[in-house]
Amino acid sequence: MPLYEHTFLARQDLAQAQVDALAENATSIIKDNGGKVVKTETWGLRSLAYRIAKNRKAHYVMLDIDAPAPALAELERQSNINEDIIRFLTIRVDEHESGPSAMMRRGEKERERRSDRGDRGDRPERSEFRVAREEEVE
Template sequence: MRNYEVTFILTPVLSESQLQEISDKFYNYLTSNGANIYNRENWGLKKLAYPMQKKHSGHYHYFEFEADPQLLKGLETEFAREERVMRHLVVALDKHSMLFNERRRNGEFNKKKETPKEEDGKKK
């Protein structure tokens, strides 16, 4: 079993229920085929860097999961069958990426750094 992350972009003309249905479809495909999903995020509607299929925005979704490498071929087929998916990218994670993702999930990057207080306006 290896660790992967997948990001996919859905067409912008979908309703919230349709977006949830498509996301659930891929989630259920992964879990029913033995994948362990660690993180699932809906990043929302974002502007694209360049037009795709004559569209300038898309709904981004992200999964982080552990699965058998043979499962990826079937997942790629499922993405190809779904006409509302504009693009997708599956990336294998190394140990450093897994550590970074775990820290991001735990919110370590959302905390603001504290700046040292200056004492009476004097610099040391």
């Protein structure tokens, strides 16, 4: 069966549980039509490049799918009907990525970079600063 990546954007005012329910609904549509969802990734609430239907942000979800073309046609038809999904894109791929997608790896790198911002070593620790300050006050 052909391999696909299906990414959809859900409205910003939905709760995470509702977004998970949308992903679960897409998974059930694929399974009912003879396919399978290999991996599901939720990228979270992210800013959009431009406003779409008065939304400045959207919940991003990506599904790696192994299914026949009619299953994808049904998924896209249901996505068009659903008012909670503001955009979607399905592409055919030669093979699925092993491990996390590029978006998930990017998020990990940003978290690592933020955690590296800790102590630069050019000033005393906060507790040392307090002790020195208290000595000045006395």
